[in-house]
Amino acid sequence: MTARVEFATENDLLIANVTGSWEKASDSLAAFSKIVAQAEGAGLYRVLYLSEVRGRIPTTLEGHFLGQRAAAIMEPLTLGYVSLLKGDEEMEESVRFAMQVATNRGLQGRIFATGAEARYWLSQQPIRRVMQR
Numbered sequence: 001m002t003a004r005v006e007f008a009t010e011n012d013l014l015i016a017n018v019t020g021s022w023e024k025a026s027d028s029l030a031a032f033s034k035i036v037a038q039a040e041g042a043g044l045y046r047v048l049y050l051s052e053v054r055g056r057i058p059t060t061l062e063g064h065f066l067g068q069r070a071a072a073i074m075e076p077l078t079l080g081y082v083s084l085l086k087g088d089e090e091m092e093e094s095v096r097f098a099m100q101v102a103t104n105r106g107l108q109g110r111i112f113a114t115g116a117e118a119r120y121w122l123s124q125q126p127i128r129r130v131m132q133r
Contacts, residue, residue: 003031003053007038013122014044022055028066032073039077046122047074048115049081057090060097067101070109074102078125079109080118 008015016035020027035047058066081099083092099111108125112118 003027003034005031005034005038007042009042009044010048010119012044012127013046013048013119014039014042015048015050017050017052019052020055022053022058025058025062025066025069027053029069029073032070036074036077045076045127046078046125047080048118048122049079050084050115051081051095052084054085054088054091058094058098063094063098064101067098068105070098070102071105071107074109075106077108078122079107080122081109081111082113082115082118083111 004019006017006019008017014035016031016038018031022028035049039045039047081095083095085091096111099107099109103109110118110121112121
């Protein structure tokens with residue numbers, strides 16, 4: 001799968017709606033890169049990441065790798081993550097693990113149950129004005 005990412009803006013917030021079927025780590029890495037490129041181009045540093053990704057559950061090793069890469073790729077951003085697909089406990093646990101690894105490595109991000117919660121949290125975060133590349 002190639003991750004499909006659709007973008008919208010809302011005030012000073014970039015909204016990334018990510019869809020597809022997860023099969024391998026490069027699927028997520030492609031989505032991360034697209035989000036950073038869009039953020040840099042738009043000058044938006046707070047991102048609401050809405051996930052509608054299905055598919056194979058990443059292994060623990062893959063989750064660790066994804067967390068490390070997410071922190072490295074998306075470090076300049078502040079990220080609020082919301083899964084729009086509820087009820088897949090294994091996938092949700094895998095995402096929580098990857099996010100914990102990413103935040104331990106410097107990503108400013110959190111997982112939220114709803115878009116409203118994520119929007120509120122993001123609105124309280126300082127805007128990072130300089131992308132470091």
